[in-house]
Structures are given as C-alpha cells and as structure tokens.
Amino acid sequence: MSTDTGVHAPPRARLPVSTLRNDRWWVPQVLTIAGLSVFVIYATVRVFLQQNYWVEEYHYLTPFYSPCISTGCVDGAAHFGRFIPDHALIPYAALSLPFLLLFRLTCYYYRKAYYRSFWLSPPACAVPEPHARYTGETRFPLILQNIHRYFFYLAFVVTIINTYDMLLAFQTADGGFGLGLGNVILVVNVVMLWLYTLSCHSCRHVMGGRLKNFSKHPVRYRMWTRISALNTRHMEFAWISLGTLMLVDLYIMLVASGTITDLRFIG
Numbered sequence: 001m002s003t004d005t006g007v008h009a010p011p012r013a014r015l016p017v018s019t020l021r022n023d024r025w026w027v028p029q030v031l032t033i034a035g036l037s038v039f040v041i042y043a044t045v046r047v048f049l050q051q052n053y054w055v056e057e058y059h060y061l062t063p064f065y066s067p068c069i070s071t072g073c074v075d076g077a078a079h080f081g082r083f084i085p086d087h088a089l090i091p092y093a094a095l096s097l098p099f100l101l102l103f104r105l106t107c108y109y110y111r112k113a114y115y116r117s118f119w120l121s122p123p124a125c126a127v128p129e130p131h132a133r134y135t136g137e138t139r140f141p142l143i144l145q146n147i148h149r150y151f152f153y154l155a156f157v158v159t160i161i162n163t164y165d166m167l168l169a170f171q172t173a174d175g176g177f178g179l180g181l182g183n184v185i186l187v188v189n190v191v192m193l194w195l196y197t198l199s200c201h202s203c204r205h206v207m208g209g210r211l212k213n214f215s216k217h218p219v220r221y222r223m224w225t226r227i228s229a230l231n232t233r234h235m236e237f238a239w240i241s242l243g244t245l246m247l248v249d250l251y252i253m254l255v256a257s258g259t260i261t262d263l264r265f266i267g
C-alpha cells in the first residue's frame, strides 16, 4: 500500500514536476518573509532598548512604549501611572505589547501570509505543501486563532491610547501648541492604525454579524458596509501600519537621542 499523502496520494495524477505554475509564485512569499522579519527584529530590539522613547520637549512618545507603565519610565511618558517593575526583560509597555502582538499574530491576513511563507502550507495556489497531513485550525495550538476577536477589543483600546498620545504631542513642554514633523508622522501612524484596526474581519462581524434583517438595523448596516469597504484593503493597511509604526519609532528615537532635531512648523 502506498504511503504517499497529499498531492502525491494514489488518486492524484502523477506529474513529473512539483508544480505546473511557471510564474514567479514565490516572490510574495519571499517579500513576506523579508518584511515580517525586518519588523520583528526591529521591534524586539527597540522594545528592549528601554531608552530614547520619549521627547520631553515635544511630548513625543513612541507607540512601542505606550502606555509606559514601568517604574523605569521617565515622568512625562508615564501617562497612566507606573506599576510594573523595571527589569531589562520586561518591556516598558508590557500591558499592551503582548496583546498587540497576538492581535497581529492571529489576524486573518497575517495568518494567510505566514502560513504560506514560513509554514509553506501551502506556499501558493497549485503548489504542493511539504506537510503530509492537513488539520487546518481544528486542533491545538492553531484552534486558538479563534480568539482573535478578543484581541481585537484589546487592540481597539490600545489604539485609543495611541490616539491620546498623538493628541498630547501637540502640546509642548511649556504648555503651548506645537507642530512639527514628529506630529505629522504620529498622526499618519494613528490614522493607519485605525484603518488597520477598523478593517479587521472581527470588527466587521461585530458591526454586522448575526443580523437576520439589515433593514431593522440601519445604523449597524451602514457601519457594516463602510467597514466591509475598508476590509477589502485590510492587507494593505496591515503592511502600511507596520511601516508607519517603525517610521514613527525611528523618528522619535533619533530626535530623543539628539541624532536629529525635529523639524518644527509651529512652537
């Protein structure tokens, strides 16, 4: 009896090549590996650096340190109090970062991206996967992907906090109004975070899921149609928001460390 499985199982046609695709189907997978690796390495290094995350003069706080709740956080940056121990292995934003990580990790788009690129399950349409068995997300640990909706609620709250940080940054250290390139980048980042969060499949379901009759729920229907439109661009927002997160963090790090000065328009 043959022990071949998957596309090599006996009922399947025997082909002399691993795939009949002759396009460059592997390009998106390589780009995904490169993009996600850059973000994960950058974010990990930054989160554990524990410095240059706050610009006192312009109230810029990087999202990687928000909310800053460690006893090691500088005074101005700790908008919500300091109540976790200062330790080299505990991120200053230890309350939000794990949930944001899990929100992205369980995201429907990122699942597709890393299942294809890292897990090769399968690498692309009409390209056989190396795994002998396929159990989908029906058993541990992948069945935990189903709790994505709860991470959505938590990420929603963190995005509100990021918005609060962005608004605070319009106030300079002397209490006046200020506007610099840092503010512009913070605003762009918050807009992208909202677009990513609101275009989430779980958000779409929260708005319009389980409704039997749209005409009886005109407000929810209207919001569902808007979110459905955003949802079609979820992948785009997923990537752009990763980029703006790194951009705003890098800019604030460079200003905070004195490597560059903020380009000021007002204040």
Ligand code: FES
Binding pocket: 103, 104, 106, 107, 108, 109, 110, 148, 152, 196, 197, 199, 200, 201, 202, 203, 234
């Ligand atoms: Fe991507 Fe929810 S599906 S964040």
